Amino acid sequence: MAERADDRLVRLLGLVAYLDGAGPVPVAELAGRFGVSEQQIRDDVDQLWVTGTPGYWPDDLIDFDADAVERGVVHLREARGLTRPLRLGTREAVALVAALRAMAASGPVQADPARAQLVASALDKLTTATGEAASAVDVRLAADGDPRVVQAVTDALARGRRLRIRYVNAADVAGERDVDPVRLLTQDESAYLLAWCHRAQGRRTFRLDRVLWARVLDVPVEGRQVDVDVDVAQSVAEAGQDAAVATVRFASAARWVAEEVPTEAVRDLPDGSFEVRLRVTNPAWLRRLLLAGGPDVLEVSPPQVAADVAQAARAALAAYGVAGEAWPDAGAGAAVG
Amino acid sequence: MPEESLPSVPPAERLLNLVIALVNTSVSMTKQQIRRGVAGYGDAPSVDAFERMFERDKDTLRALGVPIVTVDSGGHSDDVGYRIDNDAYALPAVDLTPAELGVLALAAQLWSDKTLRTDISRAMTKLRAAGAGEAASDALAGLAPRVRAVGDAYGPLLEAVTERRVVTFRYRAASTGQVTARHVEPWRIAARGGGWYLVGRDQDRQAPRVFRLSRIEGRVRVGSRAGAFEIPADLDVDALLGARTGRERTAVLAVVPERASAVRARAVPVPSDTSSGTSSGTSSDVVRDASPGTAATDATDAPLAVPPAAAAAPAGRDVLAVRFTSLTTLAEELAGYADAVVVLAPPELRTEVVRRLQAAAGLAPRTPHHRPEPDEETTRG
Numbered sequence A: 001m002a003e004r005a006d007d008r009l010v011r012l013l014g015l016v017a018y019l020d021g022a023g024p025v026p027v028a029e030l031a032g033r034f035g036v037s038e039q040q041i042r043d044d045v046d047q048l049w050v051t052g053t054p055g056y057w058p059d060d061l062i063d064f065d066a067d068a069v070e071r072g073v074v075h076l077r078e079a080r081g082l083t084r085p086l087r088l089g090t091r092e093a094v095a096l097v098a099a100l101r102a103m104a105a106s107g108p109v110q111a112d113p114a115r116a117q118l119v120a121s122a123l124d125k126l127t128t129a130t131g132e133a134a135s136a137v138d139v140r141l142a143a144d145g146d147p148r149v150v151q152a153v154t155d156a157l158a159r160g161r162r163l164r165i166r167y168v169n170a171a172d173v174a175g176e177r178d179v180d181p182v183r184l185l186t187q188d189e190s191a192y193l194l195a196w197c198h199r200a201q202g203r204r205t206f207r208l209d210r211v212l213w214a215r216v217l218d219v220p221v222e223g224r225q226v227d228v229d230v231d232v233a234q235s236v237a238e239a240g241q242d243a244a245v246a247t248v249r250f251a252s253a254a255r256w257v258a259e260e261v262p263t264e265a266v267r268d269l270p271d272g273s274f275e276v277r278l279r280v281t282n283p284a285w286l287r288r289l290l291l292a293g294g295p296d297v298l299e300v301s302p303p304q305v306a307a308d309v310a311q312a313a314r315a316a317l318a319a320y321g322v323a324g325e326a327w328p329d330a331g332a333g334a335a336v337g
Numbered sequence B: 001m002p003e004e005s006l007p008s009v010p011p012a013e014r015l016l017n018l019v020i021a022l023v024n025t026s027v028s029m030t031k032q033q034i035r036r037g038v039a040g041y042g043d044a045p046s047v048d049a050f051e052r053m054f055e056r057d058k059d060t061l062r063a064l065g066v067p068i069v070t071v072d073s074g075g076h077s078d079d080v081g082y083r084i085d086n087d088a089y090a091l092p093a094v095d096l097t098p099a100e101l102g103v104l105a106l107a108a109q110l111w112s113d114k115t116l117r118t119d120i121s122r123a124m125t126k127l128r129a130a131g132a133g134e135a136a137s138d139a140l141a142g143l144a145p146r147v148r149a150v151g152d153a154y155g156p157l158l159e160a161v162t163e164r165r166v167v168t169f170r171y172r173a174a175s176t177g178q179v180t181a182r183h184v185e186p187w188r189i190a191a192r193g194g195g196w197y198l199v200g201r202d203q204d205r206q207a208p209r210v211f212r213l214s215r216i217e218g219r220v221r222v223g224s225r226a227g228a229f230e231i232p233a234d235l236d237v238d239a240l241l242g243a244r245t246g247r248e249r250t251a252v253l254a255v256v257p258e259r260a261s262a263v264r265a266r267a268v269p270v271p272s273d274t275s276s277g278t279s280s281g282t283s284s285d286v287v288r289d290a291s292p293g294t295a296a297t298d299a300t301d302a303p304l305a306v307p308p309a310a311a312a313a314p315a316g317r318d319v320l321a322v323r324f325t326s327l328t329t330l331a332e333e334l335a336g337y338a339d340a341v342v343v344l345a346p347p348e349l350r351t352e353v354v355r356r357l358q359a360a361a362g363l364a365p366r367t368p369h370h371r372p373e374p375d376e377e378t379t380r381g
Helices: A005-019 A027-034 A038-049 A066-070 A090-104 A113-130 A147-159 A232-239 A252-260 A283-292 A303-320 B011-024 B031-037 B047-063 B098-107 B114-129 B154-163 B237-241 B327-336 B347-361
Strands: A076-078 A137-139 A161-168 A174-187 A191-197 A202-207 A211-220 A245-250 A265-268 A274-279 A297-301 B068-071 B081-084 B143-146 B167-172 B179-192 B195-202 B207-212 B216-222 B249-255 B318-324 B341-345
Touching (some): A005 A027, A005 A038, A005 B114, A027 A038, A090 A137, A090 B143, A147 A174, A147 A211, A245 A252, A283 B327, A303 B347, B011 B047, B031 B047, B047 B068, B098 B114, B098 B143, B114 B154, B154 B216, B179 B207, B207 B237, B318 B327, B327 B347, B341 B347
Parallel strands (some): A137 B179
Antiparallel strands (some): A161 A174, A245 A297, B167 B179
């Protein structure tokens, strides 16, 4: 797909402003700085060369040292007044400042005073340059995890050390394992540790709020190649390719399920309820979802999933000393709210 | 960018020529001078085509931060001139250290949307043009902040918030499932706990409301009048979103040994008087159309199914306490543990968990003449 005209314009203006007073700069260096190919830089120079003030006679145009370009070096001779870098637009300032504010307030940054100081000073300098217009967007990342766990994980990442963690899985079983940390993914919804797990001999993702404790070991991580480009929701969906499918119809009030849980399909129904198809990669997880959302669950199939959830609920009610049939209409679909 | 006729001058070149012309003009240029003089505009086949092309280019440049100002020399509208405000043009000096540039590079990865990624990468291009050097990322090694995609509503909503314009959209209310038109004075776009929200004043209901962006159906229409309302100076986004509503309270739980470790990890000392943390207080007087995180409403009007006093712990369980602010969120979590966790206090939390369990128990009828004991079948997955 062709580059958008406005994206290209920003780079063309940026190139001239950068080159003004910079002397000769190799094409390769410019390509690295602006994150494009060397050919793109050459095309940009060709473009700039025919641009200038009305009249467009040779003296009106942006000009480069032609011999230098032949040798792979860009040397600006005439900037036609574009000597200063363009200020940030409102949208650009919002995108940058909102991201920095979210980072500054996040657990992994707050866990270390030097790190917090660094992000704060970057934010300070940017806010000075952009003004206060950038507060339209307000993002808060998940504050998951014990601060001591966050501290240990970020410390291990910074120093390349192995971690020993105690982790409780979705089935509520806790165990210790040694992991080589790769990434701390702080998302808006939850935080995850991506690591090479020595117990499982594979890449694993750990929810940070389920890491009961973490200790930095005096062992360097093995330099394993671990694919870091992980989308947690996506990897859950993929892991369940062979898993059974369950279909659940929820009352409208449980719309968050359709929005936050990895689903195969969502179907809106005329009465405001909706139906989701889920891959059951983890039966314990599905049971918890249905127990938690009980009053908004209208129908579950296959029937054995419903029976399993009902069974667990009756056992719990027995522990409360309450009979399961107390409300005959329970689960019949009244959307309480 | 689609062009109406095949231009011999590419759009990026035309835009650049316009910037150079308006930066270098001694006073200002009229539209006529621009059409005749600036390379690229001569391609426009008619006055109307030129007008549309120029208006669009002007919007594009302003969106990029180019300060185009109009100079009214009085009288005829053809005399209106355009120039670039050279004092406002430049990026103030931002003297970033390599480590600070590393922070920015990491921040640029936060967004999942193409549109926000485009916005932030343009910002990075401008900062690099300003001379920012190599980024160093050691201090933030391994960190990966990420926020979920906000979707198509972001563009119009951001424009509306920054220019204080009223927006209109169709919205699916979670409480009823019905889709209705809403007219809103938008104050803030916010992301919390896995969702994107619009915080603003609902004009029909004449009160602050929170809208979940994923429940907006179709396009957001932006009103024509800028500066149509004031954004409250003391706006507290978290209070409106309910993230910090209500005091923090303490729940007392009876937990089966070895179970619910994630709850145990948050345990605080059990208060000596277990009723001390049980006083009820409504979480907020702000009505929410969508609360972050979990269910859409805090159900506080459910009938009591258990005695209101703090209950006694079943035998053989560990008694522990956890702090909470959202009753609904904690009730959902604890109901998920089924018989492993029993709430002792406060009673309204106990009621809320029992309500969920009773509904779940009704999902499948008990087989007649067969009343299984709780542990007769294995329920572990």
